[in-house]
Amino acid sequence: MDISLLFQIAAVGILVTVLNQVLKNGGRDEQATMVTIAGIVLVLFWIVGHIADLFTHLREMFEL
Amino acid sequence: MWGNIIGAGLIMVGSVGLGFYFSAKENFRVRDLAEFKKALLILSSEIDFMRSTLAEACKNIAKRTDGGVGEIFENFSNLLAQGEGETAYQLWLTALDAARNSTFLASEDRLVLEDFGKTLGYLDKEMQKNAITYAVAYIDEKTTALQKAADKNKRMYHSLGIAGGLLVTVVLW
Numbered sequence: 103m104d105i106s107l108l109f110q111i112a113a114v115g116i117l118v119t120v121l122n123q124v125l126k127n128g129g130r131d132e133q134a135t136m137v138t139i140a141g142i143v144l145v146l147f148w149i150v151g152h153i154a155d156l157f158t159h160l161r162e163m164f165e166l
Numbered sequence: 167m168w169g170n171i172i173g174a175g176l177i178m179v180g181s182v183g184l185g186f187y188f189s190a191k192e193n194f195r196v197r198d199l200a201e202f203k204k205a206l207l208i209l210s211s212e213i214d215f216m217r218s219t220l221a222e223a224c225k226n227i228a229k230r231t232d233g234g235v236g237e238i239f240e241n242f243s244n245l246l247a248q249g250e251g252e253t254a255y256q257l258w259l260t261a262l263d264a265a266r267n268s269t270f271l272a273s274e275d276r277l278v279l280e281d282f283g284k285t286l287g288y289l290d291k292e293m294q295k296n297a298i299t300y301a302v303a304y305i306d307e308k309t310t311a312l313q314k315a316a317d318k319n320k321r322m323y324h325s326l327g328i329a330g331g332l333l334v335t336v337v338l339w
Contacts, residue, residue, distance in 0.1 A: 110336055117333040124329065128322035144337065 107152075111145050170339060177338070178331040185327015189320040194270035196312050201235040202271075202279070203305045210298045213291050220254065220286065221246035234268030241265060258283030278304045 118141035125134035160166075205227045212223035224243035228236045242261035246254070262279060271279070278301060285297035 110339065113336040114333065117329050117336065120329045121326065121333070124322055124325045128318060 107148060111148065114141055114145055117141075174335045174339070177335050178328075181331030181334065182324075182327045185323045185325075185330075188327075189323035191270055192312060192316055192319060195272060195275070196309055196316070198233065198235060198269045198271055199275065199305045199309050199312075201231050201233060203302055203309075205231045205235055205239060206282075206298045206302050206305075210295055213294055213298075219246075234265045234270075237265040237268050238262060254286045254288075255283045258286055275308065 118138060121137045122134045125131070125137060208227050208230055209223055212218055212226060216223065216226075218226070221243050224239045224246065228240035228243060230236075231239065238261050241264045242258055245257040245261060250257075252260075259280060262276065262283070282297055282301045285293055288294075
């Protein structure tokens with residue numbers, strides 16, 4: 103796995119938090135929630151392949 | 167690598183520019199509303215003292231107001247002078263539509279102005295003045311609310327522009 107993916111996920115987490123706070127302070131709670139959900143979906147989209155790989159490796163390791 | 171950096175720079179410039187545009191848009195809206203209020207007050211004075219026709223009054227207003235608002239009254243005056251046989255309300259709607267891209271008025275402002283057009287040239291001068299008073303009251307109320315929120319929104323749009331640009335840059339890197 104490329105280490106830069108971890109940094110990208112960290113950066114997205116920080117930026118989504120900042121956007122969330124800015125929108126909440128501006129009284130736009132709905133948009134803040136949407137941004138948070140979009141951030142979660144984006145990160146899940148990036149890591150879903152890696153999670154699948156992890157389960158495959160675990161299955162191979164324990165011969166399940 | 168250099169391509170990435172240049173791309174990131176362009177995205178940042180674009181998103182920060184968008185943030186500034188949206189914050190300025192509210193100021194432009196307030197300016198347009200103030201200009202409309204000025205136009206309505208001139209129209210009220212025209213009704214009271216000049217006793218001019220609606221087309222002449224609108225021509226005078228167009229000369230004394232700037233930007234998109236002046237354009238609306240100019241268009242309306244021209245349409246009235248042409249006298250195509252439609253109602254004043256329809257001509258007013260046409261004039262509003264023609265200047266849609268020249269003003270920063272929101273849809274709620276537009277609805278009030280469309281409503282105001284319904285009374286243009288209808289019944290007596292009291293009716294006209296009441297419609298003007300109603301529209302001016304709306305503009306006053308909206309302007310106060312917008313000015314109150316302007317500072318907060320300005321900072322919000324700037325922060326959103328910067329943070330949004332960074333987010334897009336990180337996602338596309």
